[in-house]
Amino acid sequence: MRHIISILLENEAGALSRVSGLFSARGYNIETLTVAPTEDPSLSRMTIVTIGSEDVIEQITKHLNRLIEVVKVVDLSEGAHIERELMLVKVRATGKERDEMKRMAEIFRGRIIDVTDKTYTIELTGDVAKLDAFIEAIDRALILETVRTGVSGIGRGERVLKV
Amino acid sequence: MPAQQEFTGAEIVVKCLQEEGIEHVFGYPGGAVLYIYDALFNQDKVKHILVRHEQAAVHAADAYSRSSEKIGVALVTSGPGLTNAVTGIATAYMDSIPMVVLSGQVPTHAIGLDAFQECDTVGITRPIVKHNFLVKDVKDLAATIKKAFYIAKTGRPGPVLVDIPKDVTAKKTIFAYPADVDMRSYKPVVKGHTGQIKKAVQMILGAKRPMIYTGGGVILANASKELTQFVDKLGYPCTNTLMGLGAYKATDKKFVGMPGMHGTYEANHAMQNCDVLVAIGARFDDRVIGNPADFARHQRQIIHIDVDPSSISKRVKVDVPIVGDVKDVLIEMLKLIDADAAKPDAKALADWWKQIEEWRSKDCLQYDRKSDKIKPQFVVEKLWEITKGDAFVTSDVGQHQMWAAQFYKFDAPRRWINSGGLGTMGFGLPAAMGVQMVHPDATVACITGEASIQMCIQELSTCKQYRLPVKVLNLNNGYLGMVRQWQQIEYGSRYSESYVDALPDFVKLAEAYGHVGMQITKPSDVEGAIREAIKLKDRCVFMDFLTDPKENVWPMVQAGKGLTSMLLSSEEL
Numbered sequence: 033m034r035h036i037i038s039i040l041l042e043n044e045a046g047a048l049s050r051v052s053g054l055f056s057a058r059g060y061n062i063e064t065l066t067v068a069p070t071e072d073p074s075l076s077r078m079t080i081v082t083i084g085s086e087d088v089i090e091q092i093t094k095h096l097n098r099l100i101e102v103v104k105v106v107d108l109s110e111g112a113h114i115e116r117e118l119m120l121v122k123v124r125a126t127g128k129e130r131d132e133m134k135r136m137a138e139i140f141r142g143r144i145i146d147v148t149d150k151t152y153t154i155e156l157t158g159d160v161a162k163l164d165a166f167i168e169a170i171d172r173a174l175i176l177e178t179v180r181t182g183v184s185g186i187g188r189g190e191r192v193l194k195v
Numbered sequence: 196m197p198a199q200q201e202f203t204g205a206e207i208v209v210k211c212l213q214e215e216g217i218e219h220v221f222g223y224p225g226g227a228v229l230y231i232y233d234a235l236f237n238q239d240k241v242k243h244i245l246v247r248h249e250q251a252a253v254h255a256a257d258a259y260s261r262s263s264e265k266i267g268v269a270l271v272t273s274g275p276g277l278t279n280a281v282t283g284i285a286t287a288y289m290d291s292i293p294m295v296v297l298s299g300q301v302p303t304h305a306i307g308l309d310a311f312q313e314c315d316t317v318g319i320t321r322p323i324v325k326h327n328f329l330v331k332d333v334k335d336l337a338a339t340i341k342k343a344f345y346i347a348k349t350g351r352p353g354p355v356l357v358d359i360p361k362d363v364t365a366k367k368t369i370f371a372y373p374a375d376v377d378m379r380s381y382k383p384v385v386k387g388h389t390g391q392i393k394k395a396v397q398m399i400l401g402a403k404r405p406m407i408y409t410g411g412g413v414i415l416a417n418a419s420k421e422l423t424q425f426v427d428k429l430g431y432p433c434t435n436t437l438m439g440l441g442a443y444k445a446t447d448k449k450f451v452g453m454p455g456m457h458g459t460y461e462a463n464h465a466m467q468n469c470d471v472l473v474a475i476g477a478r479f480d481d482r483v484i485g486n487p488a489d490f491a492r493h494q495r496q497i498i499h500i501d502v503d504p505s506s507i508s509k510r511v512k513v514d515v516p517i518v519g520d521v522k523d524v525l526i527e528m529l530k531l532i533d534a535d536a537a538k539p540d541a542k543a544l545a546d547w548w549k550q551i552e553e554w555r556s557k558d559c560l561q562y563d564r565k566s567d568k569i570k571p572q573f574v575v576e577k578l579w580e581i582t583k584g585d586a587f588v589t590s591d592v593g594q595h596q597m598w599a600a601q602f603y604k605f606d607a608p609r610r611w612i613n614s615g616g617l618g619t620m621g622f623g624l625p626a627a628m629g630v631q632m633v634h635p636d637a638t639v640a641c642i643t644g645e646a647s648i649q650m651c652i653q654e655l656s657t658c659k660q661y662r663l664p665v666k667v668l669n670l671n672n673g674y675l676g677m678v679r680q681w682q683q684i685e686y687g688s689r690y691s692e693s694y695v696d697a698l699p700d701f702v703k704l705a706e707a708y709g710h711v712g713m714q715i716t717k718p719s720d721v722e723g724a725i726r727e728a729i730k731l732k733d734r735c736v737f738m739d740f741l742t743d744p745k746e747n748v749w750p751m752v753q754a755g756k757g758l759t760s761m762l763l764s765s766e767e768l
Contacts, residue, residue: 042380046317046329057322087508094505100326100346103380195379 034063035089036108036115036185038193039078042101043069050099051078060084060092064117064182075103075195079185103195112188118155119163120145122177125152129174140166151176159183204333204364205230208297211340212241214372217268219244219259219632221252225272226312227299230364244632244661247653249276251625253283254651257292257354258629261612262587264417266348267292267629272299273361274312278319282619284354285323289616290438291415293352295343296324302362303331316358325353333366338373345376350383351503352415387500387519387527395498395515396531398471403543404550405431406469408454411438411615412476412501418522419443419608422475425525428532429539432551434462436477438615441605446584451551452560455483456752457597460559461551463750463758467493468550474499476521479511480616487511489757500524559750559763560601568743569718571595571670575602577722578640578668581729586638587612587630591623591647594676597748599642621650627665628657638666638729645671645739646695655708658735666728667737669701672744680747684768685754705737714739 041047048067055062063081070077082092089107096105108115125133126149137144137154140162146153156166160183167178187193202210208231212220221244224232235243246252249271256267271280277298287294301310317329326346328339336359343355399405407429413422419442426433426443433443434454443450452459454466466472466484472495477483484490487510499506499513500521507516517524562572575598578586588603589612590596596613605611612630614622627641641648648669658665670676678693705712711734715724721740728736750761762768 046321049318050321053321091505091509098351098503098505100378100381 033085033089034081034083034109036113036183037080037082037093037096038106038108038185039080039096039102040070040104040193040195041076041078041099042103043074043076044101047076047101048078050101051080051096054095054099055082058091058095060088066182066184072195079183081183104193106187106193108185108187111191113185113191114188115159115183115185116157117160117163117183118157118181119166120153120155120179121166121175122151122153123170124150124174124176126150129171133170133174136166136170140169142166199369201367202370203230203234203367204336204359205234207333207336207368207370208340208359208364209234209238209241210370211337211372212268213238215266215344217241217266220268220270221246221255221259221629222270223249223252223272223276225276225299227273227301227361228270228364230361231270231297231299231359243270244628244657246625246657248651249279250283250621251628251651251654251657253280253294253296254286254619254622254625255629255632256294256296257283257287258589258612258626259633260292260294261626262609262630263633265633266344267294268297269294270297272312273301273316274314276312277314277316281319281323282621284320284356286614286617286619286622287354288323288325290411290614291352292354293347294354295340295347296354296356298356298358299364300329300358300360303360304362306360316356320356323354324356327356327358329358329360330363331360333363333368336363337370341373342376342378346381383502384518385520385523387517387524389527391515391517392524392527393531395473395517396528396535397537398496398498398515399429399473399528400532400535400537400539402431402469402471403540404468404470404547405429405473405539405544406465406471407431407433407473407475408436408466408477409433409439409442409475410436410477412521413439413442414476414608416476416502416521417608418476418525421522421525421529424529428529430544431539432465432548434458434466436480436483436615437600437613439477440600440611441608444606445604446606451555453600455480455758456485457601457748457750458483458752460557460750460761460763461554463752463761464554465551467757467759470495472497475525476501478506479509481510484511485752485758486755557763559761562746566743567718569715569721569740571598571672571740571742571746572602573718574668574670574721574740574742575599575642577725578642579603581722581725582638582640586610586640587634589613589623589626589630589639589641591643591650592618592620593644593647594672594680594746594748595642595644595647595670598670620647623647624651624654624665624667627667628654628661628663631663631665632661639664640666640668642668642670644676645669645673645698645701646675652704655705655710655735655737659709662733663735664731664733665735667735668725669737669739670742671698671701671739672742672746673698674744677748683747684751684762701737701739710735710737712737712739714741716741
């Protein structure tokens with residue numbers, strides 16, 4: 033099962049490697065990992081997408097909690113939540129494909145944020161499935177480069193992860 | 196207002212140790228820690244013990260903690276000093292031993308430039324410490340060391356390392372040791388959940404075939420007294436793991452021996468056939484439960500008390516998990532048992548004990564007492580008799596470790612000092628030094644083998660320098676015994692590289708280090724030799740027992756087999 037784990041941790045040098053080291057040392061899998069400071073700069077918020085059985089996820093959250101610098105851990109996928117990922121795609125955009133690419137970006141509610149006479153760079157935000165769908169929808173041969181941030185997640189409604 | 200006095204980082208390190216009440220530090224100097232050694236030189240509260248290899252410093256500090264309620268401290272230099280310490284740190288980590296390691300580091304401006312004797316200490320030790328710190332500012336030094344001690348000894352204990360660059364030890368600041376620690380990210384649970392404890396007590400009182408299984412957690416939590424009350428009040432059978440020996444009296448009838456790969460027949464059968472298993476400070480190690488699928492096939496309810504939630508339901512599914520300090524939870528349980536009108540089912544318990552006695556009558560620890568060769572079990576038994584079970588016993592790793600665990604009946608906690616989790620050969624002798632430092636008048640015996648002892652034999656020199664009267668019992672069978680045993684059983688008797696050729700003359704070697712050496716070749720000389728060694732109260736004595744080279748540790752559960760598929764003797768092979 034795919035799980036989205038949110039972590040609040042001390043924004044200190046080495047904290048990230050403690051988390052990533054835990055996953056590699058215990059053989060857990062990381063699909064994506066994103067991290068950045070919160071509104072309180074002494075704290076970082078990390079989102080990890082991982083795949084594992086219920087037992088494995090239970091062990092992952094327990095071991096994360098055991099790390100001294102980790103303040104809080106929540107399995108977001110246990111409740112209603114929103115997940116978003118940002119993707120930048122640089123595509124070839126010449127001739128009749130130039131209009132077609134613009135139309136596709138609009139359909140997916142993407143934005144063209146850089147233009148040359150041969151390329152567009154498209155910014156797209158959404159859940160993983162939407163970004164995958166965009167990649168599927170355009171001609172693969174036109175893709176020059178893609179960059180994805182990995183998933184960020186947050187609980188719906190009143191559900192908050194805070195110190 | 197007069198300016199507050201400033202101290203160098205090195206002086207602050209020493210002041211912190213004094214504030215923590217640390218009397219002994221085990222270490223080895225080097226470039227990056229010279230300021231700290233200079234600060235040690237200028238005071239006499241913290242005594243430094245100079246070892247011969249950093250691994251030994253850490254093992255000694257570790258055993259210092261294991262054998263007392265104090266905290267062991269090791270001090271090593273950067274680069275190779277630290278890498279030599281790694282085995283010792285991992286050993287302590289696997290057994291959850293509270294310990295603080297201070298390591299020197301190259302100056303902050305040189306970090307990352309591949310400086311002389313530089314290594315990424317925090318990176319190398321990250322997976323083998325409870326936590327580690329790199330102190331980049333002398334102003335953070337005292338608070339960091341305070342945190343290190345706090346983290347090491349609270350919650351599930353473990354080693355904590357503080358890496359201190361050389362320039363930080365030279366810079367000056369005012370010294371203020373924090374009175375307490377408050378970390379929003381570290382709040383270990385102490386009190387167990389009341390509802391869970393109630394549920395567990397009802398399950399325990401309703402059991403027909405109960406079994407109490409305890410591990411190193413009981414010893415670490417200083418809960419031996421509470422465990423004893425718990426077992427005695429209930430009259431239930433109790434087993435202690437390799438790490439838990441001594442938590443309950445081994446000479447009591449209710450003690451059914453150690454469980455696991457080399458556990459007793461009765462302990463393993465009771466583990467499998469009980470209806471309620473109470474696991475206390477034990478972690479269902481693979482060496483304890485045998486094949487996990489086979490273990491799970493036996494229907495029983497499991498209560499698991501542990502301070503570390505990640506130990507619960509890791510390898511074995513648990514019915515009633517209780518996260519909390521073992522001592523605290525046992526006290527709560529004792530109160531509830533006293534208050535409860537329900538009493539254990541006497542009839543069912545009598546039947547269960549009858550069954551256990553039947554298993555016990557197999558006498559699974561029997562060995563040939565008429566042999567003309569020295570049986571290693573006999574040496575351990577004699578040591579136990581002569582020391583009246585009151586010695587501190589350290590061991591290395593292998594057959595001798597199992598015989599020590601099986602045949603020395605520990606009646607008190609913190610007397611049995613061994614590397615259970617990591618299984619570190621070379622642990623025994625430096626561990627004995629650490630124990631002897633904290634218990635100068637006690638009998639400290641190191642039960643070892645001719646292979647293990649050579650992994651840290653240089654420490655005989657440290658024993659001489661500090662006049663540590665450690666008694667080494669070398670069960671010399673000429674083989675890497677446990678490797679040979681596995682090769683005999685699992686690898687068609689192909690003894691690949693397990694014969695130790697060209698052994699030194701251990702008697703001369705002991706004498707060369709300034710100690711007493713003895714070689715014992717006949718069973719009839721065993722008792723006399725041990726008595727003589729113990730009489731030499733202030734000498735380190737090395738007893739080289741030439742034991743039966745073909746003796747195996749029985750019983751044995753082969754790797755991958757169920758806990759009750761036990762081999763009881765060579766005849767079953």
